Amino acid sequence: MNPPAPSPAVGIRRTLRSALFIVVAMFGFGFALVPLYDVLCQVTGLNGKTSGVVAQAEPMRVDEARTVTVEFVASVNLDAPWEFHPDVTKLQVHPGRFYTTHFYARNRSARAVLGQAIPSVSPGPAATHFHKIECFCFTQQGFAAGEGREMPVTFRIDPQLPADVHTVTLSYTFFRLPEQG
Structure with a gap:
């Protein structure tokens, strides 16, 4: 006998949590990218810095x-x-x-x-x-x-x-x- 399938509401919540996590991670990465790029340019001389x-x-x-x-x-x-x-x-x-x-x-x-x-x-x-x-x-x-x-x-x-x-x-x-x- 198979376990009962999760309700559609559980699947929607799981998808929503995953999407929210991805959005927050993308925002954090974008926010951190500017200082990381500046450090990279400073160290390597990239982009004429x-x-x-x-x-x-x-x-x-x-x-x-x-x-x-x-x-x-x-x-x-x-x-x-x-x-x-x-x-x-x-x-x-x-x-x-x-x-x-x-x-x-x-x-x-x-x-x-x-x-x-x-x-x-x-x-x-x-x-x-x-x-x-x-x-x-x-x-x-x-x-x-x-x-x-x-x-x-x-x-x-x-x-x-x-x-x-x-x-x-x-x-x-x-x-x-x-x-x-």
Whole structure:
């Protein structure tokens, strides 16, 4: 004799519980994916993320025999009221040596604004070899109405940069931050 079949209500509840569990698990995975992706990009240089501040600018062998072109690009997020551009668009650098360049930013609005520049380095494999020692992108930038200023970037390229990389592009996008209140 076979046991009695479960009622349809039991099957519906079991399916509902399973579906609810799947929805919660998908939400949790989606929520955790952003920080995991950021860590992955930070560690591997994927998507042009750089490692940020170099804690100590330790001595490094300068490769005088090699020259790498570093290109500088600036863009402004659509809702940011800035004029923003690099002072120079290209530099020829020797890996291992420090270089400083500047970007100019000016608030074009009639009120104070707060912004943040987000860097990206390409090609992707070069990101782990591009070391910024000083950068305006490390902190939020406050601008009074109409204020403009030069903002420095001090960097070097690690001599371990793959030999097939001859040009590295450092790109910044300037974003307006929400009003602090």
